[in-house]
Amino acid sequence: MHTRVTFFPVNRHLIMNNEPFHQIILPMKDRLFRLAYGIVRDREEAEDILQDLLLKLWSRKEEWHDIGNLEGYCFRAIKNMALDRLSSMAVRKTDAIEREQEDLYFVDNNSPHHAMVIKEQQLLIERCIEELPENQQLTFRLREVEGMSYREIADTLDISEDLVKISLFRARKKMKELLAGYDS
Amino acid sequence: MTAKEEIHIQDLLKRYWDCQTTLAEEQELRDFFSSDHLPTSWQHYAPLFSYIRDEQSVALSEDFDERLKVAMEQEKKGNQKYITIRIFTPLLRIAASLLLIVGMGISIFFITRQNNKPWFVETYDDPHAAIKDATYALQVLSHALQTTEEASLQTIRVIDDLNINWTALDSLMAEEITADSLAALTQEEDSLDDIGEFISDHKQHEEI
Numbered sequence: 001m002h003t004r005v006t007f008f009p010v011n012r013h014l015i016m017n018n019e020p021f022h023q024i025i026l027p028m029k030d031r032l033f034r035l036a037y038g039i040v041r042d043r044e045e046a047e048d049i050l051q052d053l054l055l056k057l058w059s060r061k062e063e064w065h066d067i068g069n070l071e072g073y074c075f076r077a078i079k080n081m082a083l084d085r086l087s088s089m090a091v092r093k094t095d096a097i098e099r100e101q102e103d104l105y106f107v108d109n110n111s112p113h114h115a116m117v118i119k120e121q122q123l124l125i126e127r128c129i130e131e132l133p134e135n136q137q138l139t140f141r142l143r144e145v146e147g148m149s150y151r152e153i154a155d156t157l158d159i160s161e162d163l164v165k166i167s168l169f170r171a172r173k174k175m176k177e178l179l180a181g182y183d184s
Numbered sequence: 185m186t187a188k189e190e191i192h193i194q195d196l197l198k199r200y201w202d203c204q205t206t207l208a209e210e211q212e213l214r215d216f217f218s219s220d221h222l223p224t225s226w227q228h229y230a231p232l233f234s235y236i237r238d239e240q241s242v243a244l245s246e247d248f249d250e251r252l253k254v255a256m257e258q259e260k261k262g263n264q265k266y267i268t269i270r271i272f273t274p275l276l277r278i279a280a281s282l283l284l285i286v287g288m289g290i291s292i293f294f295i296t297r298q299n300n301k302p303w304f305v306e307t308y309d310d311p312h313a314a315i316k317d318a319t320y321a322l323q324v325l326s327h328a329l330q331t332t333e334e335a336s337l338q339t340i341r342v343i344d345d346l347n348i349n350w351t352a353l354d355s356l357m358a359e360e361i362t363a364d365s366l367a368a369l370t371q372e373e374d375s376l377d378d379i380g381e382f383i384s385d386h387k388q389h390e391e392i
Contacts, residue, residue, distance in 0.1 A: 029244060029248075030243055030244055033242070033243070033244045033248075034239065034240075034242050037242055038239065043242075043245070047244060047245065047248055050244070050248075051248075051251065051252055051255055054252060054256075055252075055255055055256065055259055058256055058259060059259055118230065118231050118234060121231030121235075122231050122234065122235040122238065124231075125231060125232055125235045126235070141239075143210075144210070144236045144239075145236055145239045145240050147207050147210070147211070149207065165203055168203050169202070169203045172200070172201055172203065173201065175232055176201055179228050179229055179231065179232060180228070
């Protein structure tokens with residue numbers, strides 16, 4: 001595909017329309033953002049990663065039709081970019097904890113104590129998700145947060161539907177155990 | 185909350201843990217667990233569903249599209265420079281090859297023209313005038329040659345008059361030439377001065 005010879009390579013550029021970008025890629029931006037946010041846990045970083053990805057896709061229009069599953073490609077790309085960013089963010093941990101603690105004091109709820117408890121439990125859930133293997137973590141997020149079908153998740157992560165179900169089952173089991181343990 | 189509802193939720197939850205629920209049923213569970221009047225017996229599962237709800241509410245900041253647009257414009261500008269170079273690359277190649285062909289053509293033209301040019305060009309119309317001029321030129325040349333020949337002969341005569349023993353001189357050339365040995369070489373006293381001069385010149389030359 002890449003060895004196609006054209007006298008003026010730029011012609012292909014000009015003819016190429018931007019439809020896939022506006023019809024497929026841009027509508028995904030919130031999902032992609034949430035996925036990145038779920039990994040890096042930092043809004044600015046997540047937005048930065050998303051912008052990087054969109055610009056990269058925009059500048060490589062000629063490769064769009066070479067990518068079979070553009071949607072899946074985007075999810076995998078943002079996942080990898082977010083994981084790369086995470087490993088280069090050494091100071092992240094301390095920042096995240098400060099932000100979370102701050103949140104605990106400004107909960108808008110009728111019963112502050114109850115809200116505090118829920119917040120604490122949510123923190124535990126977040127930690128638990130972070131500790132999950134990568135496949136389980138992504139499957140859980142795509143199913144629960146993004147509300148995607150098993151088929152869509154399988155396509156996105158490029159794994160079999162069975163493996164999606166197994167990953168989700170294990171992730172939910174972990175959650176159940178965590179919540180049951182917290183309760184007792 | 186009725187018993188029927190409770191059984192329904194119980195069933196949903198069980199199927200949820202077994203990954204048997206549909207997306208709609210999972211939404212139903214989330215709605216149920218985030219309701220304000222949740223029975224205390226269900227309380228301990230609430231954090232999971234409220235966590236998911238919170239995660240779902242995470243959205244891009246309002247100005248993201250604007251910033252993306254600006255970044256894309258910048259990217260476009262950067263790309264355009266690249267595109268103009270790409271447009272002109274084939275043209276540059278063509279121009280370079282044309283230049284090469286033209287250069288080769290010009291040089292070949294001049295070389296062949298030079299070869300066609302005759303070495304002797306006829307500049308005289310009248311053959312008699314040509315002969316006259318040629319004779320004159322040869323006469324001048326002949327006169328000059330005669331003059332130099334006479335001068336050479338005179339020089340040879342002078343050297344002959346010196347009466348030098350040439351064979352003895354040749355054998356001596358390799359050795360150290362001294363004034364004593366020179367005396368034996370010359371048969372006449374007056375020629376000794378000339379030779380002495382010559383030898384001292386020779387020695388000076390050797391020193392240098």
